[in-house]
Each structure stands twice: as C-alpha cells, then as structure tokens.
Amino acid sequence: MSGDGSAPAGAIGDTGTVAADPAAPAAPATGAKDAAPVRAAGGWSAPTPGQRLSILRRARTVAVLGASNKPSRASYFVGTYLLASSDYEVWFVNPNEREVLGRPAYPSLAELPGVPDVVDVFRRPAELGAVLDETLAVGAPVLWLQLGLSDDEVARRGHEAGVTVVMNRCLKIEHARFHGGLHLAGFDTGVISARRRAR
Secondary structure, rough: OOOOOOOOOOOOOOOOOOOOOOOOOOOOOOOOOHHHOOEEEEOOEEEOOHHHHHHHHHHHHEEOOOOOOOOOHHHHHHHHHHHHOOEEEEEEEEEOOEOOOOOOEEEOOOHHOOOOOOOEEEHHHHHHHHHHHHHHHOOOEEEEEOOOOOOOHHHHHHHHHEEEEEOOOHHHHHHHHOOEOOOOOOOOOOOOOOOOOOO
C-alpha cells in the first residue's frame, strides 16, 4: 500500500520473501529486491526480511496513522486486513475521523491508550518528518512507512534516535506473505489453513 490515496487499495508491487533466519519458518530464496540491504546516509539500512518478520512477531499493537473510512483508500484496506487476519490490537489515528471500521479514531499518537509497537504510516511525504517527531515523542520503537513512502533524512534521524524504520513496504503484504497468505508473486493464494499463525 502506498501513502493514503496515492495508489489503488489493492495495488501490490513488493515481492521480496523471507531470508534464512533461525527464528523464521522455512521460505524460498529472496527476490532481487532483498538481495542486499538498502542503505542511506547516517547508518540506516533497510531491515532484512528476517528482521521484518521479527518486527511483526514482536508487535502486539499497531497504530494506523492516517486511517480513513473510505474503502478506496489503502489505509482502509490494510486496516480491514489487520482486524480480520492478525492478532494485533489496532489503533486508528486520524484527527478528522471519530471512528474507523467501527473502532475509535484518535486525534494523535499522543492520545492513544498506550505506546504502539508499530506506527504504520499513511501520510503525505511532506509530513514524514513531523510523523517521526510524533513517533519519537511517544516512544514507539518502529516507524513503518507504507508503499510509496520513503525519506532518507527521516530514516537517518530515526536510526540515530534508536527507532527501527521500515520504508516503502506494505504491512499487510508483509504480514500476509510471512503467514502464508501470499504467493511469491504477491497475490492472495486463496489457501485456507488450520495451521496456527506464527507471531
């Protein structure tokens, strides 16, 4: 998913898979996109597939920043998926909404009922610096920028402050892939399994 409104809700354009990782389930070799870490100034490097899987397994709460009630928006699609297909407690953040998908919508990260483990961002690129400031202020450990969103300066500042920054990746796609819901090409396999989802 890209920044909210900048791509169709069903758009899929990320086909990296899980790399070898002692804590990860067996998976095919990674695609070219994940062959080498993407690095930016200031020491930041893109989390590897195994590191992204660890983020998703450790997380218990996800704040969807920029959540929308419009079904055409990527944030709506991702929020629907997280509520239906994950064990996360999902908090929606949008000062212009009172509720999203039947859940309360909070005006800001500071007004959430707790500190989110992951801040999943659907905001305009020009707002990402302010989003990082808000993330640092509440003490959230992971800033996750959706497909189409990246900012080297935000990655650098976040890294220096101890925040794990994921850029240009869809949380829904990553979660579904790691938990058996996506084919390598990035589409839904349609396979229904009784296997318990790994955290």
